[in-house]
Structures are given as structure tokens and as C-alpha cells.
Amino acid sequence: MKDLYLYFTMGYPDMDTLERFISLINADKVNGIEIGFPSMDPKYDGPEIRKSHSSAVDPGRERMLEFLKILGMKNIPLYSLQYYSDICSDIEENLAILRESGFSGIIVPDLTTDYFKDSEKVIDHIEESGLDFIPFFSASSPDRVIARQCSLTSSWIYYGIQPSTGINMPMDMAPGVQRIRSIAGNRKMIFGFGIRNEDHVREAVRNGADGIAIGTILLKYLESNDKNGFIDLVERMRVALNDNS
């Protein structure tokens, strides 16, 4: 069985809608939920998710903690997606909140690119705090960075197929995946960025994905409050994933 991870931006389109959609998620079908915390500059995201960051409604601290509590009760592993530029000043508190809300791990897309010198220290710190640091790799990750991060962590690996979320560039997936596999061994790899339909899912699986993460394609359902469409999409993705497993 392959994994299905869903991505949401905190506060988008608003807290109530978001909560309603989260409540539709069935732990039988979905293996993980990623919550993106709105960033002033979500630079490695595509236009659609970027828009979700800038349009997200700020819930305030109270409301946010409440939301996280609800999330924590769903019995689905939770992962935060946060830019290091946003959390670096406040990392202790951030980690505490995540841990207390039952998060399993944290994805930091800009850590190794923009803060390479600090990255090992930060990874150690996160791991020591009791959260998993989820390595984020892409076809452009250098061998030595992959090897190093694998040695510092033990969780699954987030593999970004596309250069940013929500876009779809022609891609030869095999070489990048094979290279990471040859270094990371059998660690679980979840593929994300740019998965928009069942063909993309099947291609990811064919290329060795242990699961997929989707985000951009969910946005329109939340925006139009189309719950059936959302449920249907999750179902179709699930089927496409199983199709190959």
C-alpha cells in the first residue's frame, strides 16, 4: 500500500472551511497531513500555493492551537511545512507547539538551500526535540547532501518532483530517484510537487514512490467549497496509487 499525503495551508481559504475539509479526511485513505504555515515569502512554492499563503486568514494564536488540537485527534500523522526564514527566530516555541499538538515531523524547504551552513545544527536540534526532521530532496540535491541528511535523520523522505509546487515541467524522473535511492537505501520516499492527476500518480509510483503528496490541486475544492469533488479526488488518487502497488 502506497501512502497518500495531503497538504493544506493554515487559514486558507479560512479556518472554518479548512476545518470542514479536514473533517472529511478518512484515516483509511490518507496517511499523512501536511500543514503549511503561511510565510511572508513562500519562495519555493508555485503561484497557486503562494496565493494561498498570502490570502490565508490569520487565525490568531488561540484559534490556531484549537485547530491543531482537532488535527491531532484525527489519528493521521501530521507534518508541518515551514520556511526556516519564518521560524528561525522562534524555533523553540515553534517546535514545542508542534510537538504538543501531536505533529510527527517538520519539513523545512529552504533550510539546505538558503541556510546550508546552519542546516546540520538545525536538523540535530529538531531531531533532539522529539520531532522528525523530514529530509526534503529533489533531483538537484547533491549526493553529499543526501548522504549527510540521511545519516542525521531516520524518517521518510520528501521528494520534490518539480522545481516548485504546482507546476509541471517535462521531467525525467528516473535518474534523480535512482540516485537518491542508491544513497538513501530503503527509506520511504513520498513524492510531491506538481502531482495533478492520476497519470502523475502512476508515473510517480512507476518511478519508485512509496507515496505521494498533493496540495495545489486541493485548493480549488476548498475555494469553491466543493466537498464531494474533494472526496472524489482523494478517492481517485487512492485508486491510482493502489493501481500500481
Add this chain to the structure above:
Amino acid sequence: MKDLYLYFTMGYPDMDTLERFISLINADKVNGIEIGFPSMDPKYDGPEIRKSHSSAVDPGRERMLEFLKILGMKNIPLYSLQYYSDICSDIEENLAILRESGFSGIIVPDLTTDYFKDSEKVIDHIEESGLDFIPFFSASSPDRVIARQCSLTSSWIYYGIQPSTGINMPMDMAPGVQRIRSIAGNRKMIFGFGIRNEDHVREAVRNGADGIAIGTILLKYLESNDKNGFIDLVERMRVALNDNS
């Protein structure tokens, strides 16, 4: 013993002087005399011999025959040097005169260069008339021309060291001579053109000359009527020749 050949232009500086100098020649020291018959265009000769052609006094037929008769009595082999352009119209009579005057052979410097197509016919004709056709070769003679002329003739070979008479260009004598030797075998080779002093003689002999021919350097003795100088020169050339043999 190497051979020494002397060259004179008929009628230069005048018949009397020429005759007087010829009479100084000793058959012990000189192995052949070449007589150049003045040409309207002695093109393969250098400026000095060319001047001798243009300044030569025309003796008239009678006087010429008389001179040739005297020559014939010297008991030294005689060779004519004639441009084919001058004799082609009258070749029968020319050959008859030479034969009757006791000439041994004939050198035709322009035959193979300017009348290549006719050359074999002409050579045959000369040989059949009872005179030797003396092949004239130089470093520029092609292999096949050398081979062909050698097969049509049996006399010695005239080897022109320099591109024309009376000049002295830097020269690497060995390769040309060796090439001709490799085709002509042991045929006697007399080297001429540009021999002006004993060093030249020794160089020729060192390079395999069986003898040498001199002409341009004789001119000044005839012009100044310097008989002792002439005798002395011939003597010195003889010594230089023997020096190496």
C-alpha cells in the same frame, strides 16, 4: 682518373683567339672539348655564356669547317652543344657536318624540356646517324625521363649541377646525383654548370662525378688573351680532379 671537359663558344671572342687557345690544350690533361654553336636564344645559359653567344663572330661556313677540321685533329673527343630550336630545321646537314668533322656526340640542352614530345624520335635519329646523343640531366630530371633516355643511349651523361651555366646557387648535390645513379647505374657522369674553382671540383668529385666540364670561367682568359692564366687554370683543375681520385 677523372675527366676534364672544356667548353668554348664557336667564334668567341673571335675565331683566331679561339683557335690559339684550343691549340694550347693538351690531350693528356683534357678529355673532351665541347663546342657551343651560337644560338639566337641560348636560354639555359647564364649571362656570361649568353654574352659569348651574342658577341661571337660568325666565321661563315668555310671558316667554320676549317676550324672543325683543326679541332678534329687534336685527338680529343669532341661534342657539340646546340639548341634544338636552332638545329631542328636543318638537322640532317648539321649531323653530317659534325660526323665528318670527327665529333663524337651532341648535347641538346633544350630538347627534353622544350620538345619533350619529339625527344625520343630525335634521340633515335641522332644515335642512328652515328653520333652519340649525350643525355643532359639535372637534379630536376624526372625518374622516368632519366630511365628512358638511358635506355635509348649508351654514352656518358652530362649532369648540370646548377639551373644554368655560370651561376652558383646553394645546392645539395647528393640527392640528385644519387637518384640519377640509382637509375643510370655506372654510366660515366660529367658534371658541369657553375664550376668555378677547385672547391667546386672537389665537391663534384666527392658527390660522384666521373669528371667535370668548365666553360664560363674560361671566358675571361680568352677575352683577355691570357694564355698562361688559361694553362694554369686547366692545370689547377686537373690537380683538383686528381686530388680526389
Add this chain to the structure above:
Amino acid sequence: MLESYREEIIPEKWYNIIPDLPEPLPPPLDRSKGRSSIDLLNDIVPKEILKQEFSFSRYVDIPDEVREQYIQIGRPTPLVRARNLEKRLDYRGKIFFKFEGATVTGSHKINTAIPQAYYAAQEGSSGTVTETGAGQWGTATALASSLYSLPCTVFMVRISYQQKPGRKVIMNTYGADVIPSPSDMTGSGLKFFKENTNHPGSLGIAISEAVEYAMKKNLKYMIGSVLNSAITHQSIIGLETIKQLELEGEKADSLIGCVGGGSNFSGFVFPFLNDHEDMDIIASTAEEVPKFTRGEYKYDYIDSAGILPQLRMFSLGADFVPPKIYSGGLRYHGASPSLSLLVRNGRIKAEDVSQNEVIDALKIFAGTQGIIAAPESGHAIASALRYIKANKNEKKTVVVNVSGHGLLDLGIFEGKRE
């Protein structure tokens, strides 16, 4: 065996350094509000090029057809021991130069023009468009397009258009249309053209025009430098050099090249990096365009108009209009991200050279090796002369990439200073 000699030197795969970098490469950045500026490339760049751009395979197969064209256009280019120059400098080490000016179009630019045109043709494109500074890239694009019967349009930085009429003649001879930039044919051009109809232009502006024109006319945009796919194609320079040095039984101690967008330098140097930890590597830039020494390492636009994505690189600002120096190919505000990363990280040393120093270096090189090198390449040569002077007593093996010939840039030899 001749062919097999060539085939022995010409590699079968291009090399892409990204998987071997010491740090991850910051990805291109999409700052656009509407349509993704990365996604936009789908319309104007051949699919196969985008695949290469975004797949980051360490080795990329060179199609047989492209290898064949590499031979046709003069590859492998010679690696020559510059014995005359060594003598003149009284240098007891060794100086080699790789001469990309030996290609038929006169520079390394053809190395990437050919695969780009090849893929464009394979994918049924109706034509190509690009910008050119020095004229070398336009020339390469024009020929490559001609080889695949693709109509070609070139936006040429106006100052070069005026200084190098010969380049235009050659591009026309290859069948291309050449338009001085900024022009009134695109929005990005018109903006500057209206200000000053004799605006000298810049590569940044010309890129904007070419990209806009590609979108408008549904043409393929040819990538001259900066982007990783172009740099990957240029790896043929370094791969050949490694093989050639190996065949000569030599080992490089120092590599020196010039940097405009970074393609010839990176293509030359990158294949060496893995196995040669202790080499001196020097990137030579123009004092008038001091991207590494005075630029900032930041995300900045590829083009002046900001149509294309941003890249993390050393940059003087996408709106920087460089002075009119002879080295037209160095008049670019940035340098490719991978190279920028390695300069920032200290693996590659960067230095600026003035035009006067370049002129002197070009003259010494001409008088000894007989080669009229391109002004751009003159920076590499000048840096090599500096390096040799500074290491006079060490017997180093210095390898310089001479990216092009300067037979169409003779102004620099006439004592006319810009």
C-alpha cells in the same frame, strides 16, 4: 581511426555538476503573480531541454545526431601546448589552451546551440529566436537553426550591432534575421527604445525581447548561457580537455577561463571538479562588469523585464546597463547559479581584469600563438598571465580556455579604446 580519434575525444554524455555540488542549488524562483514564470518556459523552450534543465541527471546522453554535428562543426577543438607563449614568458611550467575558437562559428556557443536546435526541430517547432551580445551566440544559433532548417531571429544588443557589422553579415549568410535591441518589436524593447532610439542595449534587455517575441510568435527561445541546460552542454569542453590531457599524460594544476553568463567557464571547469580537489581555479571577469567582486549573491531576474524566473546568483542587478566594452559577451549582470554557488563557497576564485590589461594580453597571445582571440577570452588570457607571473617559480600546468576567436572584433587591436 580518424573518426575514431574524434570519437575517442568527444564524450558520449554531457556532464551536469548539480548532483556533485557541495551544497544544494537554490531552485529558480517564481515571483510572478499570474502564470508561473517557470511554467512559461513550457511554451518557448523545447521539452527535451526542459527535461535536462529540471532532471539534473549527472550524465545526459548526447544524441548520435548531435555528436555527428559536433564533428561537422569542428569538434573536438584542439588542446594546444602554448610553447611559444611559454618561451616568451620564460615560464618553466606548462601552459595549455583549449581553443573553442576553432569551431566553425568561432566560439563555444555552438556546443549548446546545436542540441537546442536539434530538439526544437525534433519537436516540430516553427522557428527559433534568441538574443546576442558579442554576436557569437547569435552566430551559433543562426547556424544551428540553418542546419535544421529552422527560421531564426536574433535580437542583437545595439552597441554590438554597430561595432560588429561582420557578425550580422554572417548571421544573415546563415539565413537569420538580425534586429538591433532595444527595438520597437516588443514591449520590453520599446520601453528603452522610446527613451533613446540609439540605446546601446544590454543582454538583459535583449533576452526580454527574445523571450517576449518567442511567446508572441510561438517560436523556440534558444538559451545562450546562465541556465543549467546550456552549461551542461558546454561540459563537452571540459570533458574533451580531460581526455586530451590524459592522452598527453598531463595533469592540470590550474584552470582559468572568462565569465559572461558562465557557460564556457563552467563547461570547461566543472568536469574537473570532482577529481581535482587541489586545483587553482580562476574565473576572470570584466572590471567594468564586476559581478563577483561587487555584485550581490541573491535572487535576481535573468532578464531585465523580469519575464523569466529569478535565479540565485551573483548579480549587479537585472537592470544594470554595463559600459560599452569590447567584450560584449561579458556584459551580463549575473552568472549562472551553480558557478555563483562555487564562487561564493570559495572553491572558485574570481578576479576582474581591465580592458587595457586585456588588450595587452591579446597582443602577447597573438604574437606568440598567432591566435587573434576574442576580447572575452582575452580576460582568461590576461588572468593566466597574472597567474603565471605570480607563480613564476612553480612548475604548474596551467590550462586556459580560449572561448572564441576575435577575427570579427578587431577594433580592440586598433587602439580605439571604448
Add this chain to the structure above:
Amino acid sequence: MLESYREEIIPEKWYNIIPDLPEPLPPPLDRSKGRSSIDLLNDIVPKEILKQEFSFSRYVDIPDEVREQYIQIGRPTPLVRARNLEKRLDYRGKIFFKFEGATVTGSHKINTAIPQAYYAAQEGSSGTVTETGAGQWGTATALASSLYSLPCTVFMVRISYQQKPGRKVIMNTYGADVIPSPSDMTGSGLKFFKENTNHPGSLGIAISEAVEYAMKKNLKYMIGSVLNSAITHQSIIGLETIKQLELEGEKADSLIGCVGGGSNFSGFVFPFLNDHEDMDIIASTAEEVPKFTRGEYKYDYIDSAGILPQLRMFSLGADFVPPKIYSGGLRYHGASPSLSLLVRNGRIKAEDVSQNEVIDALKIFAGTQGIIAAPESGHAIASALRYIKANKNEKKTVVVNVSGHGLLDLGIFEGKRE
């Protein structure tokens, strides 16, 4: 192994055809009244060159130092299978071209300039002087002189001086002085200069000036073509080609080249002649300088003033002033004696090509092989195109000598007809 590859292709000896000619070569003729015009060469030509000129060895050792310089200046030059051209012409045979434009000075001329300058330097000369038509020979002389630190003066046919300012810049860059000819610096020049200070000049006049200047200033006169020593040096073209074809497992059926004084053509073709009895060999000349088709086979002067000896050759008359065509290097009234002999004897076929046909051929070649060939070489290419058309259905292996590049002769591509 790289060096050894080069050394495998570059011969150890030059080849001199004279001993292998079917007929004896008529010697140079000395029509001078005073001092022998042959003997005069002793003053102005290096001894070693005269030795080669008059010794007629079939093989002449190339000094090690000269072989080394041959590598420095870009030898061996490439032999390329012109696959793009074959495709364009839909030809089922094979077309190869030997590209002498790949030398650093851009033509075959450097092949003889180097040994001449080398011997001049060895013999302690104080400088060199020569003439140039297209500018290619002057460029080669300038560089070769620079390599041996010899001051160099070049008399450049005025029409070329005006049409090709770039050539002057390059010669100056190599350190040579360039004087438009006819000039007022010599008696032979002054004669024409007084008539018309803008006299277009001719190679014949420029040769006279250079020879006169050499005598006056005690310099070595560099022989650009026509004389046998220069042709012997050029045999490196054909010797390399033979080796390269052999390594490719190919056999030439046809050889095609262009003829000015005859040096590139003879150097290319002669080494083949002995072993290839049934090859088609075509010498291509300019319709405007139809030496073989309209000239006379006779003794004529090398130079206009008649300072040098006469040679037996096809000639349009030593005082012939050719029309101002782009192919400056073909504007010579005669052709070397050995070549003339072989044309007269029928072994080599000669044909004239018009400037318009050349322009078309150059464009086809540029568009397919990417090479901007010299206008002179355009004649060879045009003749090759004719030949291929005429032999469309035979699968011949045609080898064309492309004697130079035309990057400094772009006027011909601009549609400006002379």
C-alpha cells in the same frame, strides 16, 4: 598520444614532385643583361630555401623546430566529411574537405611562411619583406616573422588594402609594417603610383616592390607561391590528407582546389599523383583571371618589373592587371611551372568559375558546414559543386581543399558585387 596523434598525421618530410613529373621541368630563365636574375636570389632568399629550390630532392626533411611550429599554428588541419553538404546536395558519394582555414592565420600560407622565416632567422637575417594580395600571405609572413623576432614589411596590393582593413590590423598586431602597393617606396612601385596614386595594384607589381625593397634594405624576401620551394612546403596539405584518408579507410576519386600562384593546389594534389593514376583532378581559377584557359604556356616573368627570373608557365602576361574581384589571392597572372606543366600535359583539368557562381557556392557551404570560406576557396567549392552535379549518379569520393577562411572577406556575402 595526443601529440603522437598529431605527429602521426604531420609528415616528417615535405614532398617535391619534380623528380616524379612525366616531363622535365623547364628551368628558370635568366634574361637579364647584367647580373643573373637567378643569382640575385642569393642576396634576398635564405640559403636553405635556395637549396630546396634548386636541389629538387623528392623528400626534404622538415626541421623539428618547424614541425613543432606546425603544431603550434594548428596543424594537422582537419579533414572533414562534409555530411551536411552531402545531404543538402542529395549526393550518394562522399565529400571530404581539407580545411586549411583552421590554421591560426586562416590559410595554408603559414605552411611555407614558417620554414622561410625559420631559415632566415637561422641565417641571421635582419628582417623579412614580402607582398600580399588577399592579405593571407602577408598575415602568414607577419606571424612567422614574429615567431622568430624578425621585423617584417608587407607590400599589400592597394585594392585589398582598401577592401580588407582587418588584414592590416592583424598584420600590425603581429608586428609587421603594411604598405599599400604600388607605393612610392620603390622604383617598380613609383612607376604605377605616379600614373595613379589610387592604382589598384596587382600581385605582380607588389612582388617587384618587395624584391626591390629586399635588395635595397638587405632583407629576406619571403616567397608566397609559384616557386617550387613554397610548393614543396605546401605538400604538407596533401601528405596529411593522404594519411587522414588512410586512417579513415577512404580513397579519393577526385581532388579539387583553387589556383592563384598554385601553391595550395599543388601542395594538396601533388603528393597524390604518383599512386593515383585515374583520379579526376580539377584546378579551379577565376573567370576574370583565366590563366589556364586563356593564358599562354610560355616563359614569362614572375613579377611585373621583370626583376626575378622568367618561368615557363601558363601566363596572362606579367603586366596583366586583373579585375578587382574578391578573390584577391587569385589575381596573379601565372601559375607555378610544375602545375602549369601538368595542366598542359592534361593530367590536371582546369576550369574557370565566375564570381557569382562562387558567391552561391560560398553560401551553400556556409549554410551546411558553417564555414565562411575564403573567396579563393569558394572557387574550389564551386567547382566541386559542378563536379558533383555532373557525377550525380556515381558514388565518387571527392576531396576539396578549402585553402582558407573568409572571416575577413565578408564583403562578398553582402551582395556588394565588385
